[in-house]
Amino acid sequence: MxxxxxxxxxxxxxxxxxxxxxxxxxxxxxxxxxxxxxxxxxxxxxxxxxxxxxxxxxxxxxxxxxxxxxxxxxxxxxxxxxxxxxxxxxxxxxxxxxxxxxxxxxxDYKNSPPDHERWIGRKPGIRVVSDTWSAPADRKSRTEAMRTRMRITEKGKTRVEETLWDFRxxxxxxxxxxxxxxxxxxxxxxxxxxxxxxxxxxxxxxxxxxxxxxxxx
Ligand SMILES: C[S@@+](CC[C@H](N)C(=O)[O-])C[C@H]1O[C@@H](n2cnc3c(N)ncnc32)[C@H](O)[C@@H]1O
Incomplete structure (x- = not known):
């Protein structure tokens, strides 16, 4: 089990x-x-x-x-x-x-350029475009600032949802x-x-x- x-x-x-x-x-x-x-x-x-x-x-x-x-x-x-x-x-x-x-x-603190990742998801009647950006990592504070923006299109209308956070x-x-x-x-x-x-x-x-x-x- x-x-x-x-x-x-x-x-x-x-x-x-x-x-x-x-x-x-x-x-x-x-x-x-x-x-x-x-x-x-x-x-x-x-x-x-x-x-x-x-x-x-x-x-x-x-x-x-x-x-x-x-x-x-x-x-x-x-x-x-x-x-x-x-x-x-x-x-x-x-x-x-x-x-x-x-x-x-x-x-890799010596090589941590800003990054961008995109995925697109589709289901009947809904389409999501997700973009995630990460800022260069900060070695001292052990953080990297992250931002995700989702563009969601449903029933002909588009809305945007955004989240900001820090990763350790x-x-x-x-x-x-x-x-x-x-x-x-x-x-x-x-x-x-x-x-x-x-x-x-x-x-x-x-x-x-x-x-x-x-x-x-
Ligand atoms: C990348 S998503 C993964 C979602 C889902 N577990 C999966 O695997 O599909 C990260 C998840 O972590 C949750 N999360 C963030 N901080 C957390 C914490 N301190 N303890 C538990 N869950 C947390 C968020 O609510 C979010 O659902």
Missing amino acids: SENTFLAPTMMESLAARGHVVHGFDLNQHQVAFAKNRLKAKGLKAKVWRGRLQDFKVPKGARYDVAHCFVSTFKYIDTEAGAVSSLRRMAAALRPGGLLLLGLHLT TYSPAELKALIAKVPSLRLVACHDFHYDLGSTRRLDLAYSDVLLVMRRA
Whole structure:
């Protein structure tokens, strides 16, 4: 039986559809409602609640085989203490031998130009153009300013939604130092965002998007 503790609606859905016990949380009530509705519409069961990575709680007695936190969500935690607390909580929620999967974008402070990423999504009756800009990372404050603008066209009308936030940055050395503060977790493998389990990589700057696999002692 596998369980997961972090919410990614599609991942939760596919794990639940395979018969796993799935739990997840998100800070944002709309994300929680979205995931609940989507699971319900597919007749799938999963526990979803509102929680913060820094101080979340899992249901009493729950012990998980797998916990995951992908697409740089971990970088929303804005302090080192919060990041340590989050890793400790995830480790404590795993059974011995359980795996923590953490996916995030690494920072090269020597080469961190402003960046822009665009995706376009379409469904019948709706089109979304999403632009995300990141400012150069600031080594001293360990932050990179982010801005996302979504241009949403629905029923012939377009509206724009914009979000501004700061991500906490991680060089490979900063990430290694963080993991070292949680001795119950051991880094066992790294992959890139192609999620090819046959292809591992080192925790360095050769590839900036990294998926860490950590095992609970
Ligand atoms: C990149 S989205 C991922 C959404 C969804 N989990 C998924 O995988 O499709 C990042 C999510 O992190 C949530 N978030 C931001 N800060 C958080 C925190 N401190 N604790 C928990 N969730 C947080 C946001 O509400 C947002 O839904």
